[in-house]
Amino acid sequence: MPIRAVIFDIGGVLLLETPEDLAMKWTRRLGLKDGEFMQLLVASGVIGPANVGAITEEELWGRLGMIYHLDDDQLREFRDDNWAMQEPNMKLIHFLESLRPRYKLATLSNDWPGAREQQNRMFQLEEMLGIEVMLYSCEEGMQKPDTDFYLLACERLGVHPEEVVFIDDREQCVKGAQRVGMKAILFKDTDQTIAEVQACLEASESSETCRIPLKDVLTSRDMQLCPSVDITKSGTDPHLRAKSARFVGHFL
Known part of the structure; x- marks a missing residue:
């Protein structure tokens, strides 16, 4: 099947972490040991x-406040x-826009409650990309x-899985x-991902072109050049099939 859709993650693909990410900043702010921020988050069972x-x-943010012992301002x-x-990730966003x-x-994202509102408020992803479907796990x-x-x-987009690049x-x-x-x-970096997509x-386009029936490719002028060859019937007659092959070879 030809490719009809591209579906992508948001965090770590469309949105990239800043040089100092959340874990780094709050490890420093709270005086935690290396790796302790994530250990506490995983152990809490909230993810x-x-x-x-x-x-x-x-409820989510209340529990996170308790996990890290944060006051209201923190x-x-x-x-x-x-x-x-x-x-x-503007380079990837512009590439996807061009498609x-x-x-x-479509986006397919594992994320927490409030993600859609916050991400579209801050980054206008839906508007910028003109995305047909944005799916969030929390919803x-x-x-x-x-x-x-x-x-x-796939159902929301009206495509089959085989018609998707993810x-x-x-x-x-x-x-x-x-x-x-x-x-x-697998997204490793932007250039690699764009090249693979x-x-x-x-x-997909090359494969689909190869499957187009020859009779749909030939113009009426082409058919007039060899009126005795019926492309639609040549497969059943060895003589016609040979003439068809010679005719087609002229245009390849």
Whole structure:
């Protein structure tokens, strides 16, 4: 099947961490040991429920405040930093913009409650890219690499998994996409990702061109040059098939 859509992650792909990310800043602010910030977050058990929207936005931040022993002012700053300490990957965004309207675009993101509002408020992703579909795990009650999450994106776009190129910065999410039949690319850096997406799309277009029936490619003038050859019937007659082959060879 030809490629009809490109689906991509947001965090780590469309939005990249600033040189000092959230963990680095708050490790320093709170006097934590290296790695302790993430250890506390993972041990709290909050990530999974937040990703699938099993807790509200206010419950999430209340629990994070308790985990890191933050006062009200610190919690507000921490909450703002969570969204603000990212920057748009403009080179990739411009590339994806260039794919419209030939290809449908969608995002598929594991994220916490409030992500859609904050990301579109700060970075205007939906408006900038003209994205048909933006799917957030916290709104759908499922997350990558769950098979149903990828299939939901396909359903919303009206495409088959085999018609999709998928981009993510996490290997397990890439493998999840591959399991449902998508062509999946692991984001390592922007140039590598653009090159791999272009290669996929070019291969798809080349393959699709090769499948176009010859009778749909030839113009009426071409047919007049060899009126005795009926391309649509040549496969059943060896003599006609030979004449067709010689005729086609003239145009290759």
